[in-house]
Amino acid sequence: MKSMLVSSLAALTVVAPVLAAGIAMDDQSQLTPQPASDVHAHSMPAAFTPPAERDLPDNAFGKLVQEGRAIFVDTRNRAAEYVGNGMNCTNCHLGQGRKANSAPLWGAYPMYPAYRSKNDKVNSYVERMQGCFQFSMNGKVPPADSHVLNALTAYSYWLATGAPIGKELPGRAYPEIRQPKGGYDIAKGKAVYAERCAICHGDGGQGQKSGDNYVFPPLWGKDSFNWGAGMHRINTAASFIKESMPLGQGGSLTDAEAWHVAAFMNSHERPQDPRLVEGSVEKTRLRYHANDGVNLYGVEVNGVVLGQGVD
CATH class of the missing domain: 1.10.760.10 (Cytochrome c-like domain)
Structure with missing residues (x-):
């Protein structure tokens, strides 16, 4: 049965950094989605659609967005001074931060500033990303005005083009599932x-x-x-x-x-x-x-x- 699997279960997945440069921003072919059933495929309401790479302006902003995307998919190499493990942003936010129901950037950016019980304060979007580096990346907190955070913010902002501010969009989080009766085993x-x-x-x-x-x-x-x-x-x-x-x-x-x-x-x-x-x-x-x-x-x-x- 193992030989039939094209991938394995995990809490995280990755687009290999060695391939990152050759994957277009709006290309999700590496995910090869194959829903297990029509129920799974259609149980969620339609999610927001982020812009395509062809819509990116050819100017300084467009360049910064591209740099943010590169950092997002290859964080361990492109932000090495702030990463303390083997992770990349796209491990938890699939499809280069585009995939609905996988904490996409277009669903997160419009929701900040917001209060977080984790640090008991109102966080900016930059502070939210700093937390990702500290915990998910087991690394160091990048300065708020660092190029890394500026680029990631630009990429997030661009993906959220046209999204309403302060509204929880369908697909913005991981769909919650209930703990089984009797608990986990x-x-x-x-x-x-x-x-x-x-x-x-x-x-x-x-x-x-x-x-x-x-x-x-x-x-x-x-x-x-x-x-x-x-x-x-x-x-x-x-x-x-x-x-x-x-x-x-x-x-x-x-x-x-x-x-x-x-x-x-x-x-x-x-x-x-x-x-x-x-x-x-x-x-x-x-x-x-x-x-x-x-x-x-x-x-x-x-x-x-x-x-x-x-x-």
Whole structure:
């Protein structure tokens, strides 16, 4: 059965950086979408359509947008000073930030400034992206006036051309799925992972590389997202997985399978939450994780308390 799969399940996917330069902005052919059923394909209302590359103006703004797009799909190389793992922005925001129901940039940009409970303040869009570098990229926060953030902002703004401000558009987030009755099951998730994920992401969740670049990103360990990233929440990861994984076969897993495999993925160690309170996992869980969705930070799994971090 594994030989029939064209991709594997993951909380993240990637367009290989070595191919990024040859992929047009409005080209999503690398996703090869194959909905599992008509119900999955048509259950969501029509989403916003971002502009095509042919509509990009040939001027300084158009150049900055193109630079932002290049950083977005190849963040690890083009913003290396701010990235501390093997991730790229497009790992969580598929289709170069265009794909509906995968937290597309056109759905995020018009919603800021906005209050976020994560840091208990009203965040600008730039501050929201800074958080992505700190947590999902396990890296350093780029200065607000840096070229990296200016380019990413321009790319986001352009993708949102014509979108209403302050309105939650259909397809702007990961479609939420309910936790299965009886809760998630890590052992069942391990079986799903072995069958549907390991072929691309490795038995040890280490991902696959082509040279120095990840073709399929690591799902745990030192080169994955850290314990402060949104994807460490089992409910968030399950929603992403259900909608878009395996790559090109979104909707082929049941809700329960998505929850189980998300739990299995997040039952492994990853880099420490950079907000670590007084060197204590327990104190950090109480302050930042106790009410942060369904997660395993500071929880004992198989005799080990997770959240110690990896170097």
